[in-house]
Amino acid sequence: MTQSSIPLARERRNGVRSAFAGVGRNYYLMGILSGIAFLAVWQGVSMNVPPIILPTPASVMTALIQLTASGELVKATIQTIWPFAIGLVVAFVVGTVFGLLLGIFRPAARVLDPYIFVFWSIPDIAWLPLFIAWLGVGNLTLVVFVFMSAVFPQLLTVEAGAKEADSFLVEVARSLGGTKHEILRAVVLPSALPYIIAGLRIAVGRALVGIIVGQLLIVATGIGYMFQFYGETLSLAKYFAPLIVVAALAIALNRGVNWAERVFIPWKLRAFT
Amino acid sequence: MPELEFINVRKSYESPTGDRLTALDNFTLKVDGGRFVTVVGPSGCGKTTLLRMAGGLIPWDSGGEIRLDGDVLEGPSPKMSMVFQGIGLMPWKTIGENVALGVQMQVHRAKLTAEEDQLVHATLAMVGLKGFERYYPYQLSGGMQQRVGLARALVRQPEILLMDEPFGALDAQTRTVLQDELLTLWGRVKTTVLFITHDLDEAIYLSDIVVIMGRRPGRIKEVLDVNLPQPRYTYDARAEKEFARLRSIAWQSLREEL
Numbered sequence: 001m002t003q004s005s006i007p008l009a010r011e012r013r014n015g016v017r018s019a020f021a022g023v024g025r026n027y028y029l030m031g032i033l034s035g036i037a038f039l040a041v042w043q044g045v046s047m048n049v050p051p052i053i054l055p056t057p058a059s060v061m062t063a064l065i066q067l068t069a070s071g072e073l074v075k076a077t078i079q080t081i082w083p084f085a086i087g088l089v090v091a092f093v094v095g096t097v098f099g100l101l102l103g104i105f106r107p108a109a110r111v112l113d114p115y116i117f118v119f120w121s122i123p124d125i126a127w128l129p130l131f132i133a134w135l136g137v138g139n140l141t142l143v144v145f146v147f148m149s150a151v152f153p154q155l156l157t158v159e160a161g162a163k164e165a166d167s168f169l170v171e172v173a174r175s176l177g178g179t180k181h182e183i184l185r186a187v188v189l190p191s192a193l194p195y196i197i198a199g200l201r202i203a204v205g206r207a208l209v210g211i212i213v214g215q216l217l218i219v220a221t222g223i224g225y226m227f228q229f230y231g232e233t234l235s236l237a238k239y240f241a242p243l244i245v246v247a248a249l250a251i252a253l254n255r256g257v258n259w260a261e262r263v264f265i266p267w268k269l270r271a272f273t
Numbered sequence: 274m275p276e277l278e279f280i281n282v283r284k285s286y287e288s289p290t291g292d293r294l295t296a297l298d299n300f301t302l303k304v305d306g307g308r309f310v311t312v313v314g315p316s317g318c319g320k321t322t323l324l325r326m327a328g329g330l331i332p333w334d335s336g337g338e339i340r341l342d343g344d345v346l347e348g349p350s351p352k353m354s355m356v357f358q359g360i361g362l363m364p365w366k367t368i369g370e371n372v373a374l375g376v377q378m379q380v381h382r383a384k385l386t387a388e389e390d391q392l393v394h395a396t397l398a399m400v401g402l403k404g405f406e407r408y409y410p411y412q413l414s415g416g417m418q419q420r421v422g423l424a425r426a427l428v429r430q431p432e433i434l435l436m437d438e439p440f441g442a443l444d445a446q447t448r449t450v451l452q453d454e455l456l457t458l459w460g461r462v463k464t465t466v467l468f469i470t471h472d473l474d475e476a477i478y479l480s481d482i483v484v485i486m487g488r489r490p491g492r493i494k495e496v497l498d499v500n501l502p503q504p505r506y507t508y509d510a511r512a513e514k515e516f517a518r519l520r521s522i523a524w525q526s527l528r529e530e531l
Contacts, residue, residue: 172361175328176378176425177349185383186374190365267364267409 055237063237064244072226077245079222083139084211087146091203094147095154096196102155103162104188120152124210125217132218139221142214149210150203157202161195162188194268197261204253212246275342275352275432275465277304277327282337284322295490296322300337302484302493304433304467309459311468311480313523315530319491320469324437327467328355341433351379354426358438360418362410368421369406372397375425396428397421399458416447423455427462436468440475452479453506460504473527477501477519478510485523487530495526 039057046056055063067073102109102116127148135141165188173183215224223242230239261268282300285293297319304310314320325331327339329349339346341353354375362371372393377383385393397403400420410418419439426434440448452475459466470476476483477499487494497519501510510516 168357168359169361169363171330172355172357173374173378175330175349175355175357176375176429177351177381178378179381182378182381186363186366186378190363193365265365267411 052234052236055240059237060240060244063235064241067238067241073241073245076222076226076242077249080211080215080224081249083142083214084146084207087143087210088150088203088207090143091147091150091207092154092200095151095199095203096158099155099158099196099199100162100189100192103159103192104184106163109159116152116155120156124149124206125213128214128218137219139219142211142219145214146207146210150207153202153206154199157195157199158192161192161198164195165191194261194265197257197264200260201254201257204257205250208246208250208253276306277433277465277467278302278338278340278343279323279327280338280340282323282326282339283334284319284326284331285334298490298492300491300493302496304465306432306465307463308482309466309468309480310482310484311470311476312484312486313470313473313476313527314486314491315488315527316471318486318488318530320471320486321437323491324355324435324467324469328353328435351429352432354429354431354434356419356422356426356434356436356439358441360422362418362421362425364410366410367406368397368402368408368410368413369393371410371421372424372428375428379429393428396424399427399461400424400454414447415443416451419443419451420454423458427458430462431464433465433467436466438470439468441470441472448475455479456504456506473520473523474511477516477523478505483519483523485526494530495523497523 042054042057046054051059064073102112124145128145131141131144135144169187169191170183173187178186211222212224212227215222216228217224219225220228223245226242227239230236230242279300279302282297283295284297285295288294300323302310312320312323322331326333327346329346333339341350362368363374366374373385373390376385376389376393380389394403394406397406400423402417402420402424405413405417405421410421413421422439440451443451456479466480468476468479477497480499481503483497483499484493485495485497486492499519501513501515
């Protein structure tokens with residue numbers, strides 16, 4: 001109740017703000033309006049430059065329909081999603097498990113942290129030639145590259161989370177007679193959960209970059225290859241189709257993480273809704 | 274009735290500059306079974322240190338002893354429960370799960386029996402939180418959260434209840450209400466209570482015995498018997514002459530330490 005009354009009071013004081021007050025609360029309307037504005041600007045610019053610089057929204061839509069109907073886009077999307085998903089899932093599991101272990105067993109972390117830091121600091125792209133030499137040019141290389149892109153943010157975030165367990169809550173659990181194992185289950189693991197989700201959010205983004213870069217630069221399949229092919233042949237209308245797929249994929253994945261956040265950490269008070 | 278005994282307890286820390294800092298010295302006190310004993314003192318007098326040692330959370334210096342029922346205390350005991358000013362509810366557990374944790378860590382078993390489960394509900398009802406089992410701590414006010422803290426302690430059916438300024442962070446009205454509820458509960462469960470506070474009125478109102486501490490190093494300065502009949506919420510104990518007399522003596526003693 002108070003949550004909604006506070007902004008209202010502010011809006012009454014501020015005349016400019018009150019004009020947009022209704023819009024601010026209607027996310028659908030806000031989304032549609034911003035979408036229309038975006039398309040209008042795109043249309044306006046594309047009408048004033050050659051199509052080789054920026055195609056019109058309509059020609060992009062046509063290309064999207066064509067590529068979908070021919071099956072090319074669907075096939076490319078599947079070729080992209082599989083190595084992406086496998087690499088991301090393995091990175092998530094490995095990053096979470098090792099992050100927890102390193103966060104809990106500090107002596108192990110003191111030994112391993114420098115190595116992790118070194119691997120983490122090397123730009124992912126620098127691994128590619130090595131992976132090709134070791135694994136050849138194929139899906140396995142893509143999976144490993146996605147894994148390498150995503151595993152370190154997951155691991156480091158979870159490790160930080162497992163270290164962060166509130167020392168007061170640990171003391172409370174000790175006062176109740178909790179054993180090490182019980183304290184781990186009741187205090188340390190739950191307090192690391194928000195970090196596991198936060199790590200996933202970063203890992204998803206990095207894995208997506210990894211798969212596109214990998215397909216664009218080496219393996220020449222899937223969405224990444226579509227970028228390369230239509231980019232080099234300057235078929236920009238068709239170039240935008242995979243771009244839309246990647247954007248849709250990114251949005252869907254982000255929604256998935258939001259959902260996981262709501263389901264797995266329901267106790268988190270959201271400061272901003 | 275179980276009793277808690279401090280014999281010549283001393284606690285010192287090493288300061289960053291290398292010399293020893295004595296937080297508590299020569300502390301000898303016998304808390305008889307079933308009594309409500311409050312330790313009151315200025316901040317920095319070592320009263321929280323005292324309670325954490327009594328709870329088995331930190332060790333004391335060699336030479337002294339803390340005995341529970343005659344046995345030297347070795348770590349947190351399932352016979353005791355602690356209540357903290359910071360409450361310390363697990364934010365990821367519901368109210369019911371938080372109270373259940375008190376039993377789970379006492380019996381070292383995650384699955385509660387039907388009987389234990391019943392006890393969790395009954396204890397929540399006892400502190401006035403029937404029906405709040407499925408709420409999360411953040412959905413409750415500070416006073417209600419401390420009731421949960423109390424329930425988590427009482428569900429263990431402790432022989433000794435250790436309370437570290439449990440109402441210190443609450444507003445004045447809520448504090449008064451909870452003081453009365455604590456006395457009511459104590460009348461029902463009859464455990465031994467060791468209570469820490471810096472609030473003199475609270476100390477006199479609640480307890481049978483008030484221990485006044487001096488500071489640096491913390492030590493016992495004065496022990497007062499409070500001869501006001503229990504239960505005190507049945508009459509206006511704070512308006513009694515005896516209350517004013519004790520308050521005045523205690524205040525004289527305490528102010529020299531501020």
